[in-house]
Amino acid sequence: MSEIILSAKGLTKIYKQRTGKFGFGTKLVKALDDVSIELKAGQTLAVVGESGSGKSTLARCLLQLLPADKGEVFFQGNNLANTSGQALRDLRRYLQMVFQDPFASLNPRMKVGEIVGEGLLIHRLGNAEERRIKVLRMLERVGLSATDMGKYPHEFSGGQRQRIGIARALVLEPKVVVCDEPVSALDVSIQAQILLLLKELQQEMGLSYVFISHDLRVVRHVADDVVVMHSGRIVEQGGVEALYSAPREEYTQNLLKAIPGRAKQHSLAT
Amino acid sequence: MSELLRVQGLTVTPANNPSKKLVNNVSFTLQSGKTTCIVGESGSGKSLTALSVMGLLAASLTRAAGSIQFLGNEITHLSNHELSHIRGKKIGMIFQEPMTSLNPVLTVGFQIGESLTVHLGLKGDALKARIVALLEQVGIPPERANAYPDELSGGQRQRVMIAMSIACEPKMLIADEPTTALDVTVQAQILALLDELKTRMNMGMLFITHDFGVVADIADDVLVMFRGEIVEAGSVADVLYKPQHPYTKALLDCVPDAEGKKQLKPIDYAWLENAALEKAA
Structure with a gap:
C-alpha cells in the first residue's frame, strides 16, 4: 500500500447560473457535490466524465485555483483549503498543472525560455545562470532544444506546445501534477508521443498524476485508479482493471459501452 | 447498389503555389447505401477532399486537376449557381461544430x-x-x-x-467530423442515427474522421490519407486488422485500445520515409 500524497474530502462547489428573462432569476448548479478522492504517491489517478460532469472544476479546486465552497484538500499533511498567501505559494511549487489547450495556455508575448523559467523566477530558485541551465535541461528532456528558448509559442506545432507546457510544469520538480485533458487537442500520433513522455517523466521524477480526461481509451492506458464523475458526483471509483472489466454502476457500463469501435471490433477482427 | 460518386486524380493546391499539392492525385468511388470513411491526421487533406466534392474550396485554394462525377455527370465545370441546385438537395452536408x-x-x-x-x-x-x-x-x-x-x-x-x-432526401451525405465535439454516449447515439438513416434512405455516406474507433463503428470502406495522398484503401476489416501500408500500421499502433493491452508506439516518421523511398526504388 503506497502512501497517499494528495487527498480531497467532501469537496463541494456551487455555481450560480442566471436564468429567466434578462437573467433576473438564479439557479444553483452543483459542479462538485461531496467529492472525495485519494491520490497514491507515484501513481496516476484518472478522473473521467462527460462535459459538465465537474471534472475540470475538481482539477481547479484541488490546486486551489478555484476556492471550493466546502471540503478539504490535504497535501503532505497541509490542508490547502486553510492555506493562503505566501504559504500557499510555497506549496504550489510542488503542485503543478498541465492544461488542455496548448494554443491558449502559453503567453504569446513571452519567449519559451521565459515561459518555462518563470516559475523558477517566482520561487527564487537559483541565480540567472542556474535557472537558464535548468530550463535548458528540462526543454531537452521533453524533446526541444536550446535554440527553441528564444522562440515564441506560435512558432511551434500543437504537440511541441504541449511539450513546452509540460516543461513549464515540471521544471519546478513538483510532486503532484494535475493534467487537464492534456492530449485531447492533439492528433493520435502526437497523443501517443505525449502519453509516453508523461509516463517516462513520471518514473524518472517520481511524479503523481491526477489525469482528467473524457477519453476512456486514453484513461485505460495511463491510469492506476479511476474516478467516474457525473453531474458533480462520483459515480464509481476503483482500480483501472477492475473498473473496466466489471463496472458496477449502470452509468459506467453505458459509458464503457459507448467507446467507439468497441462493440464491432470482434466481428471485424475475424 | 449503384455508383454515386467517382473522383479521379483530384489534386488541390494553393492558388498562388501550384507545386504544393495539399491533395495529390486522389481517386475513389462511393456506392449508394455504403459508408466510406476518409481517415487521417490533421493536414492530411481529408477535409479538403470533401470540400472539393461539394465545390466549396476556399478562394485561396484551387482544384488543379481531376474529375468529379456525381451520378455519372461531371460536376467540376458547373457554376456556383448550378452547384447550388445539387448541394443541399442531392448532396447533404454535416459539419463538426453544430453551434457555429x-x-x-x-x-x-x-x-x-x-x-x-x-x-x-x-x-x-x-x-x-x-x-x-x-x-x-x-x-x-x-x-x-x-x-x-x-x-x-x-x-x-x-x-x-x-x-x-x-x-430533401439527398442521394449522398458528406459528414465532416460530425461527432468530434460530442460526448461519447451522445456520439454513439448520433453514429447509430446516421447509420440507420443511411440504410433506410439508401444514401451513400462520405464520412471524414480522425478516430479509428468511429471508423470501426460506421465504415464499410476506408481511405487512409497521409500528406495529401491516399496511402491505403479497402474494406474496414482489411484496413483495421490487415493493414498493408507502413503508415496505416504505424498510425494504428498509436491508437489506445479500451482493453489497455496494446503497447503504444509513436510514429517514426524518418523510418516511414525511408520505407517509402525503398519501396519506390
Missing part, C-alpha cells in the same frame, strides 16, 4: 424548412408537416421546432443539422 453551423437568431424549425422551400417549393401546412416528420426522424420532440439553437444541447443541435441535411 446554425444561425442563432432563427428557430431550428425555420432553418430546417429553408432548404425545403428553396429546393422543393414547400409552403404552409405541407412544410410544417415535413419539418415535424424530420424532427421525429432524428429523435427530437416536434414542439422543439420553435426553439433557438442555444436552447438545445450539443447532441440535439447535431440532430438538427442532420435533419437539415436529409430534408
Whole structure:
C-alpha cells in the first residue's frame, strides 16, 4: 500500500447560473457535490466524465485555483483549503498543472525560455545562470532544444506546445501534477508521443498524476485508479482493471459501452 | 447498389503555389447505401477532399486537376449557381461544430424548412408537416421546432443539422467530423442515427474522421490519407486488422485500445520515409 500524497474530502462547489428573462432569476448548479478522492504517491489517478460532469472544476479546486465552497484538500499533511498567501505559494511549487489547450495556455508575448523559467523566477530558485541551465535541461528532456528558448509559442506545432507546457510544469520538480485533458487537442500520433513522455517523466521524477480526461481509451492506458464523475458526483471509483472489466454502476457500463469501435471490433477482427 | 460518386486524380493546391499539392492525385468511388470513411491526421487533406466534392474550396485554394462525377455527370465545370441546385438537395452536408453551423437568431424549425422551400417549393401546412416528420426522424420532440439553437444541447443541435441535411432526401451525405465535439454516449447515439438513416434512405455516406474507433463503428470502406495522398484503401476489416501500408500500421499502433493491452508506439516518421523511398526504388 503506497502512501497517499494528495487527498480531497467532501469537496463541494456551487455555481450560480442566471436564468429567466434578462437573467433576473438564479439557479444553483452543483459542479462538485461531496467529492472525495485519494491520490497514491507515484501513481496516476484518472478522473473521467462527460462535459459538465465537474471534472475540470475538481482539477481547479484541488490546486486551489478555484476556492471550493466546502471540503478539504490535504497535501503532505497541509490542508490547502486553510492555506493562503505566501504559504500557499510555497506549496504550489510542488503542485503543478498541465492544461488542455496548448494554443491558449502559453503567453504569446513571452519567449519559451521565459515561459518555462518563470516559475523558477517566482520561487527564487537559483541565480540567472542556474535557472537558464535548468530550463535548458528540462526543454531537452521533453524533446526541444536550446535554440527553441528564444522562440515564441506560435512558432511551434500543437504537440511541441504541449511539450513546452509540460516543461513549464515540471521544471519546478513538483510532486503532484494535475493534467487537464492534456492530449485531447492533439492528433493520435502526437497523443501517443505525449502519453509516453508523461509516463517516462513520471518514473524518472517520481511524479503523481491526477489525469482528467473524457477519453476512456486514453484513461485505460495511463491510469492506476479511476474516478467516474457525473453531474458533480462520483459515480464509481476503483482500480483501472477492475473498473473496466466489471463496472458496477449502470452509468459506467453505458459509458464503457459507448467507446467507439468497441462493440464491432470482434466481428471485424475475424 | 449503384455508383454515386467517382473522383479521379483530384489534386488541390494553393492558388498562388501550384507545386504544393495539399491533395495529390486522389481517386475513389462511393456506392449508394455504403459508408466510406476518409481517415487521417490533421493536414492530411481529408477535409479538403470533401470540400472539393461539394465545390466549396476556399478562394485561396484551387482544384488543379481531376474529375468529379456525381451520378455519372461531371460536376467540376458547373457554376456556383448550378452547384447550388445539387448541394443541399442531392448532396447533404454535416459539419463538426453544430453551434457555429446554425444561425442563432432563427428557430431550428425555420432553418430546417429553408432548404425545403428553396429546393422543393414547400409552403404552409405541407412544410410544417415535413419539418415535424424530420424532427421525429432524428429523435427530437416536434414542439422543439420553435426553439433557438442555444436552447438545445450539443447532441440535439447535431440532430438538427442532420435533419437539415436529409430534408430533401439527398442521394449522398458528406459528414465532416460530425461527432468530434460530442460526448461519447451522445456520439454513439448520433453514429447509430446516421447509420440507420443511411440504410433506410439508401444514401451513400462520405464520412471524414480522425478516430479509428468511429471508423470501426460506421465504415464499410476506408481511405487512409497521409500528406495529401491516399496511402491505403479497402474494406474496414482489411484496413483495421490487415493493414498493408507502413503508415496505416504505424498510425494504428498509436491508437489506445479500451482493453489497455496494446503497447503504444509513436510514429517514426524518418523510418516511414525511408520505407517509402525503398519501396519506390
